[in-house]
Amino acid sequence: MKETMESGIFHTTYQADMTLRRTHAQKIRVVLLLIAVVIFPFFADRYFLNLANQVGIAIVGAIGLNILVGYTGQISLGQGGFMAVGAYTTGLLTKIFGIPWYLSIPISCFFTALVGAIFGIPSLRLKGLYLAIATIASQEIILWVVTHWNVVTGGVDALVVPNPTLFDIRMNTDFNFYWIIWACVGLTALLTVNLFRTHWGRAFVAIRDQDIAASVMGINLFRYKLLAFAVSSFFVGLAGALIAHYRTIVTWERFTIDVSVLYLAMIIIGGLGSVSGSFFGATFMTLLPAVLTNLGRAVKDYIPVIDSFIPYIQQASFGLVIILFLIFEPEGLRKIWNNTKDYFRLWPFSY
Amino acid sequence: MELFIQYTLSGLTNGAILALAALGFVLIYKASDVINFAQGEFLLVGAYIIYAMIAQFGLWWPLGMTFTVIIAIGVGVTVERFVLRPMIGEPIISVIMVTIGLSSVLQAIVKMIWGSQPKEFPPFIPSDPVKILGATIGADRLWAIGIAIVLLGAFSLFFRKSREGIAMRAVADDQQAALSMGISVKRIFAWAWSIAAVTAAIAGALVANIVGVSGTISSFGLHVFPVVILGGLDSIPGAIIGGIIIGLLETYTGAYIGQGLNQVVSFIVLIIILMVRPYGLFGQQIIERV
Numbered sequence: 336m337k338e339t340m341e342s343g344i345f346h347t348t349y350q351a352d353m354t355l356r357r358t359h360a361q362k363i364r365v366v367l368l369l370i371a372v373v374i375f376p377f378f379a380d381r382y383f384l385n386l387a388n389q390v391g392i393a394i395v396g397a398i399g400l401n402i403l404v405g406y407t408g409q410i411s412l413g414q415g416g417f418m419a420v421g422a423y424t425t426g427l428l429t430k431i432f433g434i435p436w437y438l439s440i441p442i443s444c445f446f447t448a449l450v451g452a453i454f455g456i457p458s459l460r461l462k463g464l465y466l467a468i469a470t471i472a473s474q475e476i477i478l479w480v481v482t483h484w485n486v487v488t489g490g491v492d493a494l495v496v497p498n499p500t501l502f503d504i505r506m507n508t509d510f511n512f513y514w515i516i517w518a519c520v521g522l523t524a525l526l527t528v529n530l531f532r533t534h535w536g537r538a539f540v541a542i543r544d545q546d547i548a549a550s551v552m553g554i555n556l557f558r559y560k561l562l563a564f565a566v567s568s569f570f571v572g573l574a575g576a577l578i579a580h581y582r583t584i585v586t587w588e589r590f591t592i593d594v595s596v597l598y599l600a601m602i603i604i605g606g607l608g609s610v611s612g613s614f615f616g617a618t619f620m621t622l623l624p625a626v627l628t629n630l631g632r633a634v635k636d637y638i639p640v641i642d643s644f645i646p647y648i649q650q651a652s653f654g655l656v657i658i659l660f661l662i663f664e665p666e667g668l669r670k671i672w673n674n675t676k677d678y679f680r681l682w683p684f685s686y
Numbered sequence: 687m688e689l690f691i692q693y694t695l696s697g698l699t700n701g702a703i704l705a706l707a708a709l710g711f712v713l714i715y716k717a718s719d720v721i722n723f724a725q726g727e728f729l730l731v732g733a734y735i736i737y738a739m740i741a742q743f744g745l746w747w748p749l750g751m752t753f754t755v756i757i758a759i760g761v762g763v764t765v766e767r768f769v770l771r772p773m774i775g776e777p778i779i780s781v782i783m784v785t786i787g788l789s790s791v792l793q794a795i796v797k798m799i800w801g802s803q804p805k806e807f808p809p810f811i812p813s814d815p816v817k818i819l820g821a822t823i824g825a826d827r828l829w830a831i832g833i834a835i836v837l838l839g840a841f842s843l844f845f846r847k848s849r850e851g852i853a854m855r856a857v858a859d860d861q862q863a864a865l866s867m868g869i870s871v872k873r874i875f876a877w878a879w880s881i882a883a884v885t886a887a888i889a890g891a892l893v894a895n896i897v898g899v900s901g902t903i904s905s906f907g908l909h910v911f912p913v914v915i916l917g918g919l920d921s922i923p924g925a926i927i928g929g930i931i932i933g934l935l936e937t938y939t940g941a942y943i944g945q946g947l948n949q950v951v952s953f954i955v956l957i958i959i960l961m962v963r964p965y966g967l968f969g970q971q972i973i974e975r976v
Contacts, residue, residue: 404779410778410779410782457957457960457961460960460961460964461960461964463778464721464778464782464919465915465960465964467779467782468911468915468956468960469956469957469960471908471911471953472911472953472954472956472957472960473957475908475950475953476950476953476954476957479946479949479950479953483946592908596786599779599783599786600783600786600787603779603780603783607779644798647794647795647797647798648794648798649794650790650791650793650794650797651790651791651794651795651798653787653790654786654787654788654789654790654791654792654793654794655787655791656787657783657784657786657787657790658769658784658787658788658791661773661776661780661783661784661787662769662772662773662784665776665780
């Protein structure tokens with residue numbers, strides 16, 4: 336039975352039970368979103384295309400982090416370090432060995448997954464706060480290796496990556512790379528949503544909810560925690576690799592602990608443990624500085640002193656947004672969206 | 687040999703300041719179970735306020751220090767009341783992120799008011815070179831060590847002997863039991879955050895005396911983590927000893943092994959400690975019961 340809006344579960348076939356989108360309304364929303372994503376680059380100028388690309392890369396990274404933090408409950412502040420691993424790996428493979436980008440990106444994803452699993456080893460003995468501190472240490476160590484291993488990574492100098500080309504078309508214009516990035520976004524989202532319908536994903540969630548009970552039920556904590564780090568770092572490395580080929584310049588400043596904090600903020604504000612939450616949070620936190628800058632420019636004529644304050648206002652608003660969301664809506668933008676949908680679904684019977 | 691003494695004294699200075707900053711961290715954790723990622727920013731705020739008092743308003747330094755302490759108490763109480771009170775009972779990741787957000791806001795406010803350029807700090811502690819055991823060290827570093835020792839000793843006594851101190855230890859141990867004994871947990875939280883802000887402000891003032899006032903003071907906060915993990919998150923003597931060890935370790939590494947390594951050695955030590963003995967030297971073992 337196909338309903339327009341959810342009003343109970345009445346599946347009659349296994350296929351109906353396992354679809355990703357059950358009701359007409361959900362399917363229409365997805366199709367509209369896809370159409371919007373496909374049409375957008377034809378009508379947007381460079382500035383907005385650039386923004387959309389940044390948002391796309393952020394979504395990939397946020398989904399990766401959400402797998403680890405939201406679904407498996409392992410707090411990780413090592414995001415910047417893992418993105419650096421992904422970026423530098425693909426950059427070096429392309430620059431030194433001449434491997435084309437469509438091969439070096441997957442290779443660097445797998446390598447980042449390996450590094451992630453290694454730095455996930457402390458999670459076997461540590462939980463909660465102590466794990467967070469261990470991941471801070473891993474972030475600082477990775478960054479130190481990147482800035483001091485001059486022979487391989489060029490140290491503090493920028494690593495310049497050659498432009499990615501496909502059939503001699505330069506792929507990293509804003510327009511061309513848009514398709515690559517958003518194809519990766521779609522792939523990542525689909526893979527992640529399906530991951531949590533497999534036994535791996537259920538094991539991750541069990542670890543988050545009550546790890547001792549999970550281990551009693553036969554889930555090997557060692558194996559699945561390392562897997563969680565690996566899978567999460569795979570996607571995080573993908574985000575880093577995309578940055579490397581999009582910007583063609585890889586510097587360590589793009590991967591400091593502030594980046595780790597930014598991504599954590601994205602998934603907390605968006606909603607922990609959900610792919611749609613990652614979409615919301617990544618979009619919100621990427622667009623926030625841009626919106627503030629434009630607002631500042633618009634107001635500049637009336638309050639001239641604003642201009643020099645804009646970076647500080649951006650930083651203050653970043654912290655303020657985190658604090659306000661955590662105080663007033665700890666489950667994030669996704670909860671707000673769900674509340675809105677529920678309001679319309681249940682109207683006028685909102686009690 | 688003189689060089690060794692020089693390095694030791696230098697390491698002890700860093701260690702003493704780290705211990706002061708770590709003290710506030712441990713206090714907040716002991717009393718309210720919160721990890722304050724904004725501790726570095728408390729140091730920053732303290733340093734800039736005393737800069738404002740002495741350099742911009744031209745006050746006599748004890749008066750300036752007193753005002754700084756009062757303002758620090760105000761900051762601590764405000765933060766506890768408006769930012770941390772709503773977070774009671776939330777999962778730890780939310781609390782961590784709230785303090786991270788707070789650190790962003792504090793940094794931005796400081797930069798908005800005073801700009802992001804490093805400032806000349808008129809040192810109010812004399813820095814004439816003093817010879818000890820053949821090594822020369824600026825007197826300001828000795829003063830820093832001395833002040834830190836005095837403060838740490840005073841706080842240790844406070845926690846052992848005074849009513850408020852014992853009340854804080856009771857709240858840290860078991861909030862419910864403390865509440866049923868008539869201790870006002872809200873006031874204890876406010877006390878804990880105020881004392882943490884005050885110790886951070888004093889530590890910030892000492893740092894400013896030695897290296898000047900700039901935005902980099904807040905990165906000191908990141909180095910507090912190895913100190914408190916080594917010493918034990920809920921142990922005050924641990925903070926002191928951890929601070930001294932890490933301070934000496936960083937200085938010796940920088941001097942004898944290489945300049946680059948001293949930034950990262952404390953983080954390597956951090957990971958090793960976390961793997962071997964996560965509760966640190968003096969921390970309380972938390973046995974997880976199902």
